[in-house]
Amino acid sequence: MSRTIVFFAVLVLASPALVAGQLxxxxxxxxxxxxxxxxxxxxxxxxxxxVDGTGAEPRRGVSVVVEDxxxxxxxxxxxxxxxxxxxxYSGHTLIPGLVGLHDHLFYTAAGGxxxxxxxxxxxxYLGAGVTTIRTTGSVQPYAEINLKADIEAGRTPGxxxxxxxxxxxxxxxxxxxxxxxxxxxxxxxxxxxxxEGATWIKAYTAVGRAEMSAVIDEAHKRGMKVTGHICSIxxxxxxxxxxxxxxxxxxxxxxxxxxxxxxxxxxxxxxxxENLDIRGPEVEATFRKMIDAGVGMTSTLAVYELFVPNRxxxxxxxxxxxxxxxxxxxxxxxxxxxxxPTPGISQRMFGNSMAYELRFVEMxxxxxxxVDPTGNGGxxxxxxxxxxxxxxxxxxxxxxxxxxxxxLNGAKIxxxxxxxxxxxxxxxxxxxxxxGELTNDPSIIRNTVIVFKDGVGYDSRxxxxxVKGRVGIN
Amino acid sequence: xxxxLVLLVGLALTLPVALGAQLATDLxxxxxxxxxxxxxxxxxxxxxxxVDGLGGAPQRGMSVVVEEGVIxxxxxxxxxxxxxxxxxYSGHTLIPGLFGLHDHxxxxxQGRxxxxxxxxxxxYLGAGVTTVRTTGSRQPYAxxxxxxxxxxxxIPGxxxxxxxxxxxxxxxxTxxxxxxxxxxxxxxxxxxxxEGATWIKAYTNIRRAEMAAVVDEAHQRGMKVTGHICSIxxxxxxxxGFDNIEHGLHTASDYNxxxxxxxxxxxxxxxxLNVDVRGPEVEATFRKMVDAGVAMTSTLPVYEMSYPNRDVRDPRALEAMTPExxxxxxxxxxxxxxxxxxxxVDLFKNAMAYEVRFTEMxxxxxxxVDPTGRGGxxxxxxxxxxxxxxxxxxxxxxxxxxxxxLNGAKIxxxxxxxxxxxxxxxxxxxxxxGDFSGNPSIIRNTVTVFKDGVGYDSRxxxxxVKGQVGIR
Numbered sequence: 001m002s003r004t005i006v007f008f009a010v011l012v013l014a015s016p017a018l019v020a021g022q023l024x025x026x027x028x029x030x031x032x033x034x035x036x037x038x039x040x041x042x043x044x045x046x047x048x049x050x051v052d053g054t055g056a057e058p059r060r061g062v063s064v065v066v067e068d069x070x071x072x073x074x075x076x077x078x079x080x081x082x083x084x085x086x087x088x089y090s091g092h093t094l095i096p097g098l099v100g101l102h103d104h105l106f107y108t109a110a111g112g113x114x115x116x117x118x119x120x121x122x123x124x125y126l127g128a129g130v131t132t133i134r135t136t137g138s139v140q141p142y143a144e145i146n147l148k149a150d151i152e153a154g155r156t157p158g159x160x161x162x163x164x165x166x167x168x169x170x171x172x173x174x175x176x177x178x179x180x181x182x183x184x185x186x187x188x189x190x191x192x193x194x195x196e197g198a199t200w201i202k203a204y205t206a207v208g209r210a211e212m213s214a215v216i217d218e219a220h221k222r223g224m225k226v227t228g229h230i231c232s233i234x235x236x237x238x239x240x241x242x243x244x245x246x247x248x249x250x251x252x253x254x255x256x257x258x259x260x261x262x263x264x265x266x267x268x269x270x271x272x273x274e275n276l277d278i279r280g281p282e283v284e285a286t287f288r289k290m291i292d293a294g295v296g297m298t299s300t301l302a303v304y305e306l307f308v309p310n311r312x313x314x315x316x317x318x319x320x321x322x323x324x325x326x327x328x329x330x331x332x333x334x335x336x337x338x339x340x341p342t343p344g345i346s347q348r349m350f351g352n353s354m355a356y357e358l359r360f361v362e363m364x365x366x367x368x369x370x371v372d373p374t375g376n377g378g379x380x381x382x383x384x385x386x387x388x389x390x391x392x393x394x395x396x397x398x399x400x401x402x403x404x405x406x407x408l409n410g411a412k413i414x415x416x417x418x419x420x421x422x423x424x425x426x427x428x429x430x431x432x433x434x435x436g437e438l439t440n441d442p443s444i445i446r447n448t449v450i451v452f453k454d455g456v457g458y459d460s461r462x463x464x465x466x467v468k469g470r471v472g473i474n
Numbered sequence: 475x476x477x478x479l480v481l482l483v484g485l486a487l488t489l490p491v492a493l494g495a496q497l498a499t500d501l502x503x504x505x506x507x508x509x510x511x512x513x514x515x516x517x518x519x520x521x522x523x524x525v526d527g528l529g530g531a532p533q534r535g536m537s538v539v540v541e542e543g544v545i546x547x548x549x550x551x552x553x554x555x556x557x558x559x560x561x562x563y564s565g566h567t568l569i570p571g572l573f574g575l576h577d578h579x580x581x582x583x584q585g586r587x588x589x590x591x592x593x594x595x596x597x598y599l600g601a602g603v604t605t606v607r608t609t610g611s612r613q614p615y616a617x618x619x620x621x622x623x624x625x626x627x628x629i630p631g632x633x634x635x636x637x638x639x640x641x642x643x644x645x646x647x648t649x650x651x652x653x654x655x656x657x658x659x660x661x662x663x664x665x666x667x668x669e670g671a672t673w674i675k676a677y678t679n680i681r682r683a684e685m686a687a688v689v690d691e692a693h694q695r696g697m698k699v700t701g702h703i704c705s706i707x708x709x710x711x712x713x714x715g716f717d718n719i720e721h722g723l724h725t726a727s728d729y730n731x732x733x734x735x736x737x738x739x740x741x742x743x744x745x746x747l748n749v750d751v752r753g754p755e756v757e758a759t760f761r762k763m764v765d766a767g768v769a770m771t772s773t774l775p776v777y778e779m780s781y782p783n784r785d786v787r788d789p790r791a792l793e794a795m796t797p798e799x800x801x802x803x804x805x806x807x808x809x810x811x812x813x814x815x816x817x818x819v820d821l822f823k824n825a826m827a828y829e830v831r832f833t834e835m836x837x838x839x840x841x842x843v844d845p846t847g848r849g850g851x852x853x854x855x856x857x858x859x860x861x862x863x864x865x866x867x868x869x870x871x872x873x874x875x876x877x878x879x880l881n882g883a884k885i886x887x888x889x890x891x892x893x894x895x896x897x898x899x900x901x902x903x904x905x906x907x908g909d910f911s912g913n914p915s916i917i918r919n920t921v922t923v924f925k926d927g928v929g930y931d932s933r934x935x936x937x938x939v940k941g942q943v944g945i946r
Contacts, residue, residue, distance in 0.1 A: 112946045114589065116612075118647050139589075139613045142639055143649035150647045166615055175591050176616040185668075192665040195658075325798045473586055 021069040021428065021454045027154035035157045037450055038457025042067045043085035044078060045094060049437045053096035053422030055404040060437070064094060066429040069455035074425055093437055093444060095403050096422050097131025097159075097430030097453065099410025100385045101298045102247055102370025105135050105144045105161075109326045109377030109472050110333035114176075116140045117373075118147055119474045120467040121381050122158025124321070127463030128382025129432035129448045134162040134414060136227065136247065136298075136370065137202040139176035141166045145197055157463060159453070160430075162200060162414055165193035168215060170206035170232060170263075177204050183214030190218040202247075203228030205265045209241070216242040227298070230254075231265035235286055239293045245413055246290075247298045247370075250276070250356035251349065255286055274348040278355040287363045296366040296413045299357050299405065301391035302379040303372040307345040309338045315387070317446075317464070318380045318471075326377060326472030333376040354395035361397070361405075368413050369406035380471055382464075383446075390442040399440065429455035495543035495900070495926045501627035509630045511922060512929025516541045516558035519568060523909045524548070527570040527894030529876040532910050538568060540901040543927035548897055567910045569875050569917075570894050571604025571632075571902030571925065573882025574857045575771045576720055576842025579608050579617045579634070581943055583795075583849015584802035589613045590845070591620050592946040593794070593939040594853050595631025600935030601854025602904035602920045607635040607886060609700065609720065609771075609842065610675040612649045614639050618670055630935060633902075633925070635673060635886055638666035642677035643684060643705065643736070650677055656687035663691040676701030678725075681736045682714070689715040700771070703727070704738035708759050712766045718885055719763070720771045720842075723749065723828035724821075728759055747821040751831045760835045769838040769885045772829050772877065774822075774863035775851035776844035779807075782816040788859070790918075790936070791852045796944040803850050826867035833869075833877075840885050841878035852943055854936075858917045865914040874914065901927035 024032055024039035032039065043066055050062040052074070065073035067081060080086060105121045108114045116139075117124075125133055138144050144163060151158040168189065169177035180186045190201060201219050203212060203226065212233060219226050220242065227245035230238055234255040235246050246252070254260045256272050276283065290297065305311050313334060319327050337343060361367050369392065371384030379387060385406065392402035404422075411421025419428045435447040448460035498506055498513035506513065517540055524536035526548075539547035541555060554560060579594045580587060589612065590597075598606055611617050617636060624631040640650035641662065653659045663674060674692050676685060676699065685706060692699050693715065700718035703711055707728040708719055725742070729749045732739040749756060763770065778784050787807060792800050810816050833839050841864065843856030851859060857878065864874035876894075883893025891900045907919040920932035 112592070112942075114946075115587070116649065118649075139616065140649050141614075142651045143612070143647075146645075146649070146652055147647055149645065149652075153645070155645075156647055175619055176589065176613050177619075178615040179619060179622075188665065188668060192661065195661060323798070325796065 022152070022154060022456070023069055023454060024456045027456070031154055031157050035458045035462050036456055037459045038085070038087070038452070040085040042081045042083060043087060044080055045433070046086060046088040047090045048092050048094040048433070050074070050423060051093060051095045051400050051403050052424065053403050053407040054424070055400050057400060058093070064423060064431070066455040069429055071423060071425055071427050071429050074423060089433060091435070091437060092449065093434040094423065095432050095434065096407040097420070097432055097451065098129050098385055098406045099132040099368070099414065099421060100125065100130045100370045101134045101245070101368040101410045101413060102136045102300045102372045103130060103133035103381060103385065104137060104373055105147060106139055107377060107381070107471060108374040109322075110329040113326060113329070113377070113472055114139070115472050115474060116143050117381065117471070117474065118143055120321070120471045122147065122151060122156055123463045123467050124380055124382035124471070125159045125385070126157055126451055126453070126458060127448065127460045128386055129445070129451050129460070130159050130382050130385045131430040131451065131453050132160040132162070132410065132414070132416070132420060134200060135164045136200070137164055137167040137204070139166060141193070141196070157458060163198045164200040164202045165189070165198040167202055167204045168207055168211070169204040170208045170211070173204055173206040180207060180211040180215070183210055186211040186214040187218045190215055190222065190224065194219070194222045194224055199224055201226045203230055203233070205229060205231035207232060208263050209233065209237070212241060232263050234260065236289055239289050239295050243295055245296045245298060248300050249297055250353040251304055251345070253286070256282055270346060270349055273352055274346060276352060278352060278359050283356065283359060284363070287360050287365055291363060291365050296368055296409070297357070297360055298368045298370050299388065299392065300370050300372040301354065301395070302384040302387040303375050304345055304350060304353065305387070305391060306375050306378040307337060307343065308347055308350045309340060309343045313378050315383060318378065318383050321380055321383070321467050321469070321471045322377070323469055323472040330377050334378065354391070358395050358397065366409050366412060367405050368410040377472065386445045389445045393442040399442065402442070496625070496627055496928065497543055497926060498928045501928070505627060505630060509930045509934050510928055511931045512559070512561070512924070514559040516555045518552060518554055518558055518560045519905070520560060520562040521564045522905070523567040524895060525567060525569045525872050525875050525910060526896065527876050527880040528896070529873050531872060532567070534909070536568070538895060538903070540924070540927040543901055545895060545897055545899050545901050548895065563905060565907070565909055566921065567906040567908060567916060568895065569602070569904050569906065570879040571892070571904055571923065572602050572857055572878045573840065573886065573893060574598065574603045574606045574842045575718070575840040575882045575885060576609045576773045576844045577603060577606035577853060577857065578610060578845055579620060580612050581849070581853070582846040583944065584799050584806065586799055586849070586944050587612070588944050588946060589616050590853060590943070590946065591616055593943045595620065595624060595629060596935045596939050597794070597852055597854035598632045598857070599630055599923055599925070599930060600920065600932045601858055602917070602923050602932070603632050603854050603857045604902040604923065604925050605633040605635070605882065605886070605888070605892065607673060608637045609673070610637055610640040610677070612639065614666070614669070630930060636671045637673040637675045638662070638671040640675055640677045641680060641684070641688065643679040643681040653680065653684040653688070656683055659684040659687040660691045663688055663695065663697070667695040667697055672697055674699045676703060676706070678702060678704035678738045680705055682706065682710070685714055704742065705736050707733060709762055712762045712768050716768055718769045718771060721773050722770055723825040724777050726759070729755055743817070743821060747818065747824060749824060749828070751824060751827045756828065756831060757835070760832050760837055763832070764836045769840060769881070770829070770832055771840045771842050772860065772864065773842050773844040774826065774867070775856040775859040776847040777822065777825065778859070778863065779848040779850050780810070780817050781819045781822050782811045782813065786850050788850070788855055791850060791855045794852055794855070794939050794941070794943045795849075796941055799849060799944040803848065806848055807850070826863070830867055830869065838881050838884060839877050840882040861917045862914045871910060871914050
């Protein structure tokens with residue numbers, strides 16, 4: 001065994017201090033006993049099919065060595081460290097832990113329900129392979145700050161959490177959102193939540209430009225970043241104002257609506273979206289602007305799919321996870337959508353939305369993935385992130401590209417890509433082991449077996465089983 | 475008509491400037507059309523039994539005159555203003571609008587929880603609660619927005635005194651703000667003060683260092699402080715400057731020999747069972763509280779549900795709950811009723827006696843529901859239940875009404891204008907069907923709820939929430 005080479009490699013790749021590792025010994029015994037399947041400080045996963053998150057083609061027969069939470073070797077031939085466990089996983093695929101950029105810790109369901117997901121959220125995300133989430137808006141902000149602390153203290157299993165402040169909105173905005181009515185209030189908001197640990201601000205559809213400018217200025221001064229589900233502000237305006245990221249894609253971009261008035265959110269115009277020439281100059285101009293400014297876009301196809309008639313949105317696992325009353329309300333809602341001759345989102349709109357994202361990436365844009373577990377509640381945390389990967393493939397991204405979008409690109413937007421987002425030597429071992437090797441079948445993403453965070457292997461089934469019947473409750 | 479005298483009296487009692495009156499014309503037309511049954515700027519309610527909130531015996535055959543949202547005459551004989559509507563309400567009782575001092579705008583029960591932006595305001599107003607203090611929140615911006623919508627006449631609901639999100643100490647997966655330093659505590663108070671909170675609500679694990687910073691910062695900003703405390707005893711709270719304390723005997727850790735500083739002792743309830751409310755320890759607590767002007771909020775309805783064989787299956791509440799919560803709640807009731815080891819009702823009675831003793835010694839007791847716990851005490855309906863339980867505790871009905879209205883107004887500092895039916899005060903009132911003759915359950919017979927002299931139809935408000943409590 002060429003231990004010298006291994007040793008040298010480990011030395012050369014300095015361990016960045018910023019992202020703290022949480023090894024098995026740092027977890028509470030309850031979490032360890034209940035959820036952890038691989039606790040060895042050093043191990044080798046042998047003979048997997050590797051999709052490493054860089055966009056590279058799948059590689060078969062690969063082994064990955066993990067030591068003290070970091071990936072130290074990747075290759076068809078590795079040196080097995082002394083005392084390392086050796087786990088052969090033929091017939092399995094390894095991908096990076098997913099990074100969900102629109103992954104709320106609250107959930108909404110048909111019939112007006114809203115529940116904070118202190119229990120089900122972290123388990124669904126981690127169990128489904130999402131090892132990092134950005135909360136991208138909150139209505140119970142302290143609950144989320146506390147959950148993050150609990151996860152980091154090893155008391156609760158869950159993903160890494162990037163806290164976004166409560167939603168900011170304008171007058172007449174959504175009930176739970178802060179309605180900013182002055183730049184001074186806006187600055188105070190950013191200042192306070194920045195001190196409480198938020199790293200991102202999420203704007204919503206009615207926010208005014210005066211307040212938004214103050215928000216961005218204050219946020220950037222504090223090293224925070226800004227995204228939004230915007231409407232009163234178009235994507236182009238957002239770029240000009242200094243947004244770092246925009247959510248949802250075509251279905252939330254009012255750039256192409258000629259009726260758009262400043263500071264006003266026009267109703268969604270289905271005809272415009274259906275007929276927009278994705279390869280045309282208008283879209284090109286939007287993307288050129290975004291790309292030049294380095295503004296990423298978050299794809300949330302899974303939540304929009306819910307509103308398109310006759311789509312396969314009756315995922316059995318999701319239905320089983322829902323509380324019975326939530327499931328009942330969801331199925332009734334889906335029936336109405338399926339039988340509606342004038343749906344809120346047509347298949348054409350949905351398809352054009354996919355093409356919009358493909359075009360963005362073609363032109364060099366940074367696209368990330370998220371679920372957005374809201375709407376009528378059919379896209380759950382975690383399961384919905386997986387669905388996002390499947391839908392990206394329906395949008396004609398390859399599996400490796402979809403994984404890159406759903407992992408490395410998210411890490412880039414969150415600026416943690418030095419350590420996370422792909423399976424590369426030197427990076428932290430956040431990874432997902434999937435049963436199967438058919439990487440041209442998108443549904444492989446659902447076959448999570450073990451989810452690694454800091455190299456600790458969590459049992460996917462143990463996490464996911466616990467949420468059955470509880471989504472919509474807590 | 476002795477109009478001169480009326481005019482003089484009207485002038486002498488200056489209209490309160492601080493409260494902007496929300497007359498019928500200030501409401502959206504949708505609100506007016508849907509909920510308002512009395513919109514006349516001047517009207518007389520004739521021949522009611524009046525329980526005015528001052529604690530005295532009910533007065534029969536009374537008339538009350540309201541003009542521009544203010545009570546201008548009360549008497550067996552009144553001068554009817556020109557153009558005033560005259561509404562004869564024989565066989566009805568009039569009380570002040572209730573004050574709920576532990577009336578959250580969210581609901582929790584049977585493991586479920588929901589922000590109650592829809593059901594909360596309708597239940598509170600419909601059940602006669604014209605002013606609430608939110609006393610802790612989970613979705614703070616939702617509550618600020620709701621208050622604005624109500625104050626702008628777009629949504630029906632009570633006057634709302636906003637309390638900041640709960641503060642407590644320690645760690646854990648809770649929705650409350652965990653204060654870990656005095657500096658963080660001050661920043662919290664400063665921020666929520668600017669956003670419009672007027673009260674701070676502490677919870678059971680708050681530490682004294684952070685609490686002291688909170689009280690100091692709050693008082694500097696003209697805010698007040700209350701708490702569901704435990705790690706801090708009632709005596710400590712008084713010493714620290716609390717303005718109000720919630721819940722009473724069920725949460726007082728003063729009599730617990732295992733109480734250590736900054737720690738909430740376990741099994742507090744067992745200690746409470748044996749506390750002698752007429753003994754020297756309790757007298758010392760109350761002497762301290764009364765001397766410092768620290769009030770206590772009674773929340774008997776939320777605690778009642780922990781005891782077996784109590785009248786806690788209010789069909790109106792059951793109908794308002796979403797079905798799954800109702801089923802869980804009823805199963806919970808059955809279990810408690812049949813549990814040989816259930817809490818002894820003697821504890822509940824002791825808690826009641828604690829509150830009676832407090833008022834005997836001069837303490838100000840207010841009422842609130844706390845629509846949480848086992849989930850059967852709902853916004854509004856639970857405030858009514860509180861009145862019934864205060865009577866069971868052996869307050870008179872008039873005293874119970876005083877506790878549930880004027881005393882709450884005093885604690886909130888609005889008793890110059892609200893809390894009782896007196897000439898010169900704002901016409902927040904509740905018309906109940908029946909002439910009060912000894913049965914406190916008359917409190918459930920709300921017909922019309924007046925806010926600023928605008929009469930809202932109780933039934934319309936209450937009907938709208940059916941099946942929605944626990945959802946929104």
